[in-house]
Amino acid sequence: MDDPSAQFQHEDLIDILWRQDVDLGVERDIFDGCLRQREEETTRARERELKRERELEMIMQRLQKLDKETGEFLPSPSSVNSQAVPLSETLHSTVFTQRSPVTQNPLLSALLFSQKSQKPPSQEQAFSELLSRPDLQYYLDVLESEASSLPLDDITEICHQNLPEPQRENSTDTLCGVTQTISDSFEVAQPLSSIPSDPVEILETCIQMFSDPRDPTPSPSNTIYSCSTPENQVILPKCQINSSDSTLSEFCSYTINTSSLSKPEQLNSAPQTLLQFEECHILLGFDDSASVGSVDLETSLYAADTLSNGQSDKDELESILSDYTDLLPLSLHSEAVEATLCETVTYAQHQTQNESTPEYSQREPQANLSTTSGAAEVQRVCRDEQRAQAMSLPFGVHDIINLPVEAFNEAISSCKLNHTQNSLIRDIRRRGKNKMAAQSCRKRKMNSLIDLEEEIEDLKREKEQIKEENEKNTRELHETKVKLRKLYNEVFRQLRDEHGNSYNPREYKLQHSTDGTVYLLPRRTADKTNTPTEDLPIAV
DNA sequence: GGTCCCTGTCATGCC
DNA sequence: TAGGCATGACAGGGA
Structure with a gap:
């Protein structure tokens, strides 16, 4: 059959025979060996996929059963996805639709998918293959049945003892692979945190997240997915939460998420968590006086700012006071901070009261x-x-x-x-x-x-103005008199009698009547009688 | 110690 | 008529 011509003849012969069979009512594909082989492979692959899906559904149901035993209801993949849209949109069609037990857990999902953008596609494929590993399934089965009663070391030992020999050989590698994947996720999500090097510790952390009964709400999802939100990505690295302490990270995340500490009763309900939170602050390098800073620093700054802005209104101060009194049961304040706060609020209230009182x-x-x-x-x-x-x-x-x-x-x-x-x-x-x-x-x-002093000043200014005006008028009057004298002399020089002689100014004078007529009067007669004589007046 | 200034208080008249 | 307001007068205290 190596000869091409022989191969061509063989296929040509098959084609001729097929035409004959078609004429007899027989289909060609029955004789097409390659096509039949491909269909068989497709069928087998479909069966394998269905089987895998059934296994994954069983695992999921077991895990849900485990959660119900601990009193916790894991969030649905849709709700998880809704909080991590950018992370899981592309993976939803590949991994989430398989309802993987790992993806059912928000912690693992977040840890695994938080670095999805950084993870090569081969790693996702390896992860999908990892879920189908029977040894891992066996681990999960044992975890389901014994997690509530046995320590993880014992569970690991049981797995090693009961696994079939071929699987037992790979079990350690499988576990290490899982934990390595989780560890990588931790390293990406929390680069500054201390990652447990022991795979058992990492799985123990995951189990705690699976079976944490304290928070009935899907807190793990809040915890991790909120950490992946942009506004919290800034805060989380600063916290340096120990990844092995899920309670602490959960509390810190809750605190960061709420950010206003509007639910102090929840905080009070977990004194151990508070203690861990304080330890977290110690870990972060916060001293006692600053212990409220991370949780209410904004309020403190706001209070200081409002007080510095001329004593804000009473409502704001009462609001601030209520915020602090809400925080007081947390015992997160140092006495110095509390005393300073009380003094500040008291002073502000006193100032507010003073301003509100006309007195x-x-x-x-x-x-x-x-x-x-x-x-x-x-x-x-x-x-x-x-x-x-x-x-x-x-x-x-x-x-x-x-x-x-x-x-x-x-x-x-x-x-x-x-x-x-x-x-x-x-x-x-x-x-x-x-x-x-x-x-x-x-x-x-x-x-x-x-007002009287101002009025006095006004009167003084007015007096000065009147005085200046008077002086001005006096000057103008003098100038007018000078002009009038000059005009008088000029008119008098131009007056002539019937002989053409000028009048003597010492004997005559001009007098202006009210009707505008100017008379020439003899000075002597005018001075004595103040009336014109018979030979006078002479109109000018 | 006297003086000045500020404030509280009293007495009184007015509304 | 009671209550509040306005104002002069006085007293106490501090600078």
Whole structure:
């Protein structure tokens, strides 16, 4: 058959025979050996795939059963995928659809797929093949049945003893392969963490993640997938969470995820976790005073910022205070931080109260004049406070003074006060009101003085302006007189009598009447009678 | 120790 | 008429 011509003749002969058979009603593919062989291979491959899927489903069901025993419900692949879309979109069609027990576990999924982009395709294929290894299946079966009762070392020993000899030879390599895969994932996800070198430790960590009953919510998925989110990728490496401590990493992740610590009761429910968290802070190099920094540093900075911005409003301060009081049961604060916080909030509240009270707002200019007077004022204020406390008054001085009349009367009538208390409370109110009135009065008086001083300055300026105007008018008047004199002399020089002689200015003068007529009057007659003579006037 | 300034308090009148 | 306001006067305390 090596001869090409013979091969051609053989195939040609088959073709001729096929045509004859077709004519007799027989199909060609029955005689096509290659095609039949390919179909058989395809069928076998399909059967193998179905068998593998059945095995994987059995493993999945066993693992789910294991989870139910520990009281934990693993998240569905869809929910896991929803939190790791960029990681699992491409793998979903290959691995997740196989419902792998490893992919069913969020920790392993995240660890394995977090570096999917960095992993070559051959590694994914090797991972798929790894899941189909019967020795690994055997490990998982043993883990399912004995994980709750036996330590992992014993489980490993059982696997070694009960495995068939050929599988036992590869079991260690298989386990090492699995753990190496997980370890690689850890190294990618947490490059700064300390990875257990022992495969047993790594598997133990995985088992803890499988069977951790503390958190009914799918916390592992939150833990790891949240670590893979962009906003937490910055935080996680800083934490340097020990990968072997799943509880610690879970708590840190939860803390990072919540970031506002809005669920302190959950934190209180796990004192051990808190202790580990503190150890985590120690591991991170945080001192006690900064122990709140990572969890509420933003709030602290916000509080400091708002306080530095002119004492923010009371609601914000109360919000901050409530945030800190929520954190207080955590015992994560050092006493120094707590004391500083209390002082800050108290001071801010005092400032807020002062600003809200007209008494203090009106006192501001005077308070700036003397700081020591403020201390004396505090003592005076405390005098009524002490009186109120001594008489066991049910209200504060501030309320006594600032309550409206109706509310005040209702309050003192609702409380059974004796005569002394009633008298004192009314005196306190009267003094307080009068004190505020006196302050207002003094402020008005001061403002009035300031206004009067300003008015004096204005009047002085106005006087100067009038004086300057008067001087100007005097100058202008003088200039006008000079001009008028010149004009007078000029007109007088031009006057002539009937003989053509000019008039003597010492004997005659010009007089301007109201109708605009100018008369020439003899000076002597005009001076004596102040009326024109018979020979006069002479109109000019 | 006297003086000045600030503040609280009282008394009084007015609204 | 009670309560609040305005204001002069006085006293205490600090600088």
